[in-house]
Amino acid sequence: MSREAVLAAAKKRFATDGYEKTTLRAIARDAHVDPAMVLYLFGSKADLFRESLRLILDPGVLVTAITGGADDDSDIGSRIVRAYMRIWAEPDTGPTMVAMLQSATSNSDAHEAFRGFMQNYVLTAVSGALGGDEPARLRAMLAASQLVGMAMLRYVMEVPPLATLPDDEVVRLIAPTVTRYLSTEL
CATH class of the missing domain: 1.10.357.10 (Tetracycline Repressor, domain 2)
Known part of the structure; x- marks a missing residue:
């Protein structure tokens, strides 16, 4: 459940803010999870970016x-x-x-x-x-x-x-x- 929520939040953030301005904290806030959970699930911002591309x-x-x-x-x-x-x-x-x-x-x-x-x-x-x-x-x-x-x-x-x-x-x-x-x- 939290993985899908993080991916959905990341997809939206990357689309609206671009890669540079998107932060893991903002994604975590949008997904209603702890920022440590984002790192645990995806490892890095670049890995999360790559995974969110799969949604598109x-x-x-x-x-x-x-x-x-x-x-x-x-x-x-x-x-x-x-x-x-x-x-x-x-x-x-x-x-x-x-x-x-x-x-x-x-x-x-x-x-x-x-x-x-x-x-x-x-x-x-x-x-x-x-x-x-x-x-x-x-x-x-x-x-x-x-x-x-x-x-x-x-x-x-x-x-x-x-x-x-x-x-x-x-x-x-x-x-x-x-x-x-x-x-x-x-």
């Missing part, structure tokens, strides 16, 4: 987009770009993703936590769906570079015209590159 970006959503279903678009790139964009468009996850990515680019501890999250959680799941070997990991990383770059310009920095294009147009333009990364031999 579930790699299972991306794995499902990779594997596809009978009613899904036949193009792997279209499926994954749409799934990724839905994460950014959700009112519960979008603003938090913006704050987390901003923190990861401006603070070294948040950067390391985000990097660890991407490598050990997201890329492991996605590359597993692609076969699990080293080439699959590289293909997953290349696709991630395209998706994170798009998100940075569209959702974080809000740079036109990418930020103002309709979703279907973004998918049409970016999906072929993601498809190539995910489906062709290197």
Whole structure:
């Protein structure tokens, strides 16, 4: 119970205050636990940041987009770009993703936590769906570079015209590159 409360409080704090301004004491106060409990449960602020990312970006959503279903678009790139964009468009996850990515680019501890999250959680799941070997990991990383770059310009920095294009147009333009990364031999 207290673990979930701390994670929920951390997610909210990191989203509103960013990594730098968020304190373990504030998270503990929001979760109605002792600050020592936060350290006991998570070890450090960076570890808590990494764990709170799991509440926002579930790699299972991306794995499902990779594997596809009978009613899904036949193009792997279209499926994954749409799934990724839905994460950014959700009112519960979008603003938090913006704050987390901003923190990861401006603070070294948040950067390391985000990097660890991407490598050990997201890329492991996605590359597993692609076969699990080293080439699959590289293909997953290349696709991630395209998706994170798009998100940075569209959702974080809000740079036109990418930020103002309709979703279907973004998918049409970016999906072929993601498809190539995910489906062709290197």
